[in-house]
Amino acid sequence: MKLLDIVYSYSATNNSLRCSLCRVRSFIGSNGIIVLLTELNELNDGLSVTNAIENIIDSLINQGYVVPPAIFIEHYEKTDPKNDTFHKVILTPHTHWKKLSRKEVLNLINGNDVELENRSLKNNRIFDQANKIRYRHDPFIDSRNKESNNIIKRRIEIQENKIPKDSINNLIQSGASEQELQRLLKKDLSLFGEAYGKPDDEYICFSEYPLANGFIDFVVFTGRSRMDIIIIEIKGADFNLVNSNHYAAFNYKINEAATQIQNRLGLIYRELNAFRKSAHNHRIQAENGVKLYNAFLGPYSKLQVDPNKDVNIRSVIIGGRTINDLEESYKRQDYESRTTPPIRIESWDTWLRRLKRL
Known part of the structure; x- marks a missing residue:
């Protein structure tokens, strides 16, 4: 009983x-x-x-x-x-x-x-x-753990200055030039942290970042343990990503950007240790409040990365407009698999889908 x-x-x-x-x-x-x-x-x-x-x-x-x-x-x-x-x-x-x-x-x-x-x-x-x-x-036992006041403050700052997704979309739909897109995107670098930061909200974004023998449009530092470095070149929205002729090749502007990135990556990989040290030095300066290369910190401003470990370098080109999404996705994936180091190709249409904001 x-x-x-x-x-x-x-x-x-x-x-x-x-x-x-x-x-x-x-x-x-x-x-x-x-x-x-x-x-x-x-x-x-x-x-x-x-x-x-x-x-x-x-x-x-x-x-x-x-x-x-x-x-x-x-x-x-x-x-x-x-x-x-x-x-x-x-x-x-x-x-x-x-x-x-x-x-x-x-x-x-x-x-x-x-x-x-x-x-x-x-x-x-x-x-x-x-x-x-x-x-x-504990009345809040199942609630999300409260973040520090500094993180909450930074979230509010980023939220208050966010460029709405519609504003970017309207510019893309109008066939904006590279320069027009550059001017808008530089006003809110959280766009790139939102698109590429992993873990979410752990990123530092830069614009006009020195890379080998020139500058790269935008760069994102993110990741855990080993730092991920995403280098991003953009082109305008005033052309189709893929030509409409029977060759169906990428527009020459995309190929120009890819050649430029490959040349710079070649120089980086030949002196990879020096590049790693330089990148971590820039990270530390940005985390300490130095505004070099328009440094923009996410809510978690201190990246949990090890300066003694290798870095992961990834590259992205964003440009042009999508006409046939399915066919172009195969072409973009094939291109990324064949390039060394791999280069991801995004149209402005596909890139816009990465954004979580309204």
């Missing part, structure tokens, strides 16, 4: 204010009082039943929920009830566990399969009871 079925809140240690949760069921059987201690998995925000077993048992006895002598059984639920694990907890002379079979547990509690098949997290009463306790401990 079942005597008790509750969600129990216990402390991690005898003098700790941090609380944890488990399900406690007690039964009277032929062997006396049997107590089933069930781990609540994702509803348990503190120590597991295993790691706090002595405290759980002591507090249940001290608070009068269980009157000894009693047999305590640690229980972990699995997706399939037949795979659940049960261990009898023996406290003296030292704590150890003895594995029990499902059948042995059922015999001890004089129960049937229904009692053990009912998943705790699918039991509405247990689920609601656990959440009430969790929210009593």
Whole structure:
């Protein structure tokens, strides 16, 4: 017969204010009082039943929920009830566990399969009871972790100065020249962080960045551990990405940009160590507030990258308009796979889809 079925809140240690949760069921059987201690998995925000077993048992006895002598059984639920694990907890002379079979547990509690098949997290009463306790401990327990004030402030600054997606789209639709697009994009470098920053919001963007024997239109520093460096050349929206003749080749402006990038990348890879050191030096200066090359920092202004590790260099050309999206996507992918180092080709139409802003 079942005597008790509750969600129990216990402390991690005898003098700790941090609380944890488990399900406690007690039964009277032929062997006396049997107590089933069930781990609540994702509803348990503190120590597991295993790691706090002595405290759980002591507090249940001290608070009068269980009157000894009693047999305590640690229980972990699995997706399939037949795979659940049960261990009898023996406290003296030292704590150890003895594995029990499902059948042995059922015999001890004089129960049937229904009692053990009912998943705790699918039991509405247990689920609601656990959440009430969790929210009593912390009203914001399931909320996103609060970011630092500096990160929130930076998010607000970026949001307030964002160029709407429609403004960019209108300029592209009008067939804007390279110079017109340059002027607009330089006003909001978060556009490139939004498109290429990974992890999200961890980026530093530059414009007119010195690269080998010249300058690159835009550059994004991002990534974790190994820094990703994305170099971006743009062309106007006043031509079709692919020519309409029977050759169906990329417009000559795209080929010119690709040749320029390949030449500069060749120089970089010949002196890759020097380039890596220079890039990290620029990163550190930007993180410290130096506005070199129009440096624009994302919400997480300190990149979690290792200056001693190799950098990943990626290159992108954005230009022209899409006429046949499917056919052009095959052509762009094929081009990227054949170039060394790889160069990604984007039309303004495909690039615009990367933006998450309204």
